Amino acid sequence: MTPDELAAALRAAVVAAVDAGELAVVVPGDVAVERPKNRDHGDYATSIALQLAKAAGRPPREVAELLAARLRGADGVASVEVAGPGFLNVRLAEAALGRVAVSVLAAGASYGRNDALAGQTVNLEFVSANPTGPVHVGSVRWAAVGDAMARLLEASGAKVTREYYVNDAGVQIDRFAESLLAAASGGPTPEDGYAGEYVGEWAQRVLDREPGLLSLPPDDALERFRVVGLQVALDEIRSSLTEFGVEFDVWFSEASLTESGAVDRALARLREQGHVFEADGAVWLRTTDFGDDKDRVLVKSDGTGTYFLSDAAYYVDKRARGFDRCIYMLGADHHGYVGRLRALAACAGDDPARTLEVRIGQLVNVLQAGQPVKMSKRAGTMVTLEDLVGMTGVDAARYTLARSSSDTTMDLDVELVTRQTSDNPVFYVQYAATRAASVLRNAGEMGIAEPSPADVDLSLLTHPRENELLLALGEFPRVVAAAAELREPHRVARYLEESVAKAAQRFWDECQVLPKGDEEIAATTAPRLLLWRAARTVLENGLGLLGVSAPERM
């Protein structure tokens, strides 16, 4: 019996009690069971009676008693007790619990998926670091979290486009081009230019691609450095992200917004909706109509567009490309944008609550052995994505970044993540996955075929450690659904660590599966192998959602 099946049985009990006139309440839409923290409180518990008591006008324990009486009859339920102020504590029949493993195996790689977002087309924009240098570690958090988010949304049935907004217009690109040119011709770094070591290397790559550049007139050379430098930067960024396991579907050029007419279309759209006005020689958007704290300039009095105009054109373009929902993952330093983006969507005639979602994530402090590392792209003192991956490997980096809530400013100690020991939770989880693999592999080598669920007596799985593991595996679909709905990938990681891997290690410790020496094959061998396969499946699927591998061996 899975948690969802139990919740359905509980709901049926409430409905039956209402129909029988025992409870005068409206049946709530959400009738949930949860895993109690304390094992003495059964396999599952619910506070539904406490929630209904007030509306029913009856003492909670009384409500609990009458629901318990009805739930006791449900298939797969061994016992229901009323406890404390009115909790229902449910114990499942042993064979019923074993069916969790069957449902895991039946679903296989798709175990944990749901269809809450089926039919939704989502544009997920993340990273979008300026193409003026390598991806640095501050952006890596979004690469890890954003990609995990995309996988989670996909696991809930959404069609997700991963998009990178390339800021290839504006003065920072001019400075970048000037810096490359200066480095290539051996001159000093310009004022406000970029001075990292990479500038020299990238300048050389530009020359490798177009050897005659330095003999061009300065303005022409600068233009080539801008164009080719941008290509070099994007190639670099793309390849380091690819190495990190993050592939973007769309690299969207800011500059293209003007060329494609998207800017004009957006302006027209906003005028149509009646929120554009002119003042002080500039063109404004009246975002204060929708809660922004001040109106925003779209076109400056000198006739050039603002960055906000690009944002507007970009948003309108995304919607025109057919996305139901546009999710922006931004750093805390951009939180000031949220109000105006929302207002912008409203000005364009959308309901921002439906079409726009801005996730603000807090910054990462990078530490080296407890000491903060200051990062500045211009000064060239930074830890890049490639540096980090070089030190930790992709799995450890992605897992570490994805296991914390992005609401929290995170301290990432490079030295700690680098350690390949149990200090590092990713190894704990991966180790559980390799153990599962090794048991299954060893069984094969011993000539013990992997059993099929139909041939296995799951009621033999009665050991407390087996039950614990089964209960943990049963939670996976709900964890995935919650993580997707709340946009909190870290829930998956915590669940893998604290529920699955832990239960699997404990199961390992007490429940021998394969015969040793000249022992006979035990009756428990087949059901336990099945359980290991189920555990392996959940660990693979869960790590997969985080973009982390589940190795066969370590």
Added chain:
RNA sequence: GCCCCCGUAGCUCAGGGGAUAGAGCGCUACCCUCCGGAGGUAGAAGCGCAGGUUCGAAUCCUGCCGGGGGCACCA
């Protein structure tokens, strides 16, 4: 001044109104000649402060204190 995020164990962090607030590291004491010990068991140790809402608050609301980040016709 205004806005956003955070404050939970010595450290890094979980904790969607529910029962005795959890994990890893570190610390203390144990277990293993066994399918891979990168394990397991036990222990010490904590919700910034003050109010409020609620049958019930780490969780929701208000104020204060502390830390971080923002408030351009910059990009």
